[in-house]
Amino acid sequence: MLEIIRQIPIDYYVWLSTALFCIGVFGVLIRRNAIVVLMCVELMLNAVNLLLAAFSTYLSDAQGQIMVFFIMVVAAAEAAVGLGILVMIYRNTKSTDISLLDKLRN
Amino acid sequence: MTLYIFLTLAVISLITALLMVLSRNPVHSVLFLILTFFTLAGQYILLNAQFLAVVHIIVYAGAIMVLFLFVLMLLNLSRDTEPQKSNLWKLSGAIASGLLLVTLVGAMRGGIALQIPEAENPGVGLVENLGKVLFTDFVVPFEIAGILFLAAMVGAVLVGKRDLKI
Numbered sequence: 001m002l003e004i005i006r007q008i009p010i011d012y013y014v015w016l017s018t019a020l021f022c023i024g025v026f027g028v029l030i031r032r033n034a035i036v037v038l039m040c041v042e043l044m045l046n047a048v049n050l051l052l053a054a055f056s057t058y059l060s061d062a063q064g065q066i067m068v069f070f071i072m073v074v075a076a077a078e079a080a081v082g083l084g085i086l087v088m089i090y091r092n093t094k095s096t097d098i099s100l101l102d103k104l105r106n
Numbered sequence: 107m108t109l110y111i112f113l114t115l116a117v118i119s120l121i122t123a124l125l126m127v128l129s130r131n132p133v134h135s136v137l138f139l140i141l142t143f144f145t146l147a148g149q150y151i152l153l154n155a156q157f158l159a160v161v162h163i164i165v166y167a168g169a170i171m172v173l174f175l176f177v178l179m180l181l182n183l184s185r186d187t188e189p190q191k192s193n194l195w196k197l198s199g200a201i202a203s204g205l206l207l208v209t210l211v212g213a214m215r216g217g218i219a220l221q222i223p224e225a226e227n228p229g230v231g232l233v234e235n236l237g238k239v240l241f242t243d244f245v246v247p248f249e250i251a252g253i254l255f256l257a258a259m260v261g262a263v264l265v266g267k268r269d270l271k272i
Contacts (some may be wrong), residue, residue: 019120024123025203039126043123057154059228062227062235066236069161069236071163074254076255086177095234097189
């Protein structure tokens with residue numbers, strides 16, 4: 001039996017990833033720089049990844065870790081496209097302030 | 107001993123995540139986020155998910171965060187040009203995320219009764235086991251992920267072109 005399963009209850013992992021997720025939500029809500037907002041989304045993805053990996057290890061089921069692998073794949077693709085769009089926005093508006101991006105309103 | 111390592115890593119990751127959100131300079135935010143990712147890799151090693159730990163460091167700390175740093179350097183963003191939300195916004199954001207935290211923790215207050223299987227496999231996170239699962243049960247998602255990467259690559263190049271002629 002793995003040392004960790006005996007010593008650490010799964011609740012600790014749940015609390016840790018809940019706290020990380022909420023910090024990510026906090027960042028998305030209070031920051032206006034679009035790059036930092038993207039980074040906060042990455043932090044939220046990582047909180048979910050940690051939870052999936054913890055449950056996968058505790059239940060000896062490899063599928064959770066495969067799921068984490070696919071989330072990482074999608075996050076990498078998302079970061080590449082998102083940053084490309086951000087550079088394009090910066091070229092047009094000379095700023096990465098998300099409050100300027102309300103052209104679709106009305 | 108394992109518990110102390112876990113707690114140390116958890117505290118460091120929470121502090122660096124908060125510093126990432128609160129620091130004014132976006133470059134500092136990226137560096138703090140890299141620190142958070144390294145502590146998460148430590149958690150993966152603690153969970154005996156060695157494949158995930160290595161992939162996490164290579165993909166996140168190595169690729170994604172370097173991409174973020176490059177974009178920040180290209181756009182030449184710093185503390186002076188950083189847009190700030192008003193204090194009222196910050197307060198309401200703190201209250202909203204705090205309420206989310208309270209709700210989630212309250213939902214799990216009774217603890218989680220996990221049925222740990224008797225015949226458990228400690229090597230579930232090793233490359234050998236994960237590779238077998240990935241290339242037998244998850245072959246189709248794996249190939250679709252390849253197509254997704256191709257689409258993302260073409261999309262990123264197209265979006266980044268200065269004068270697009272179709």
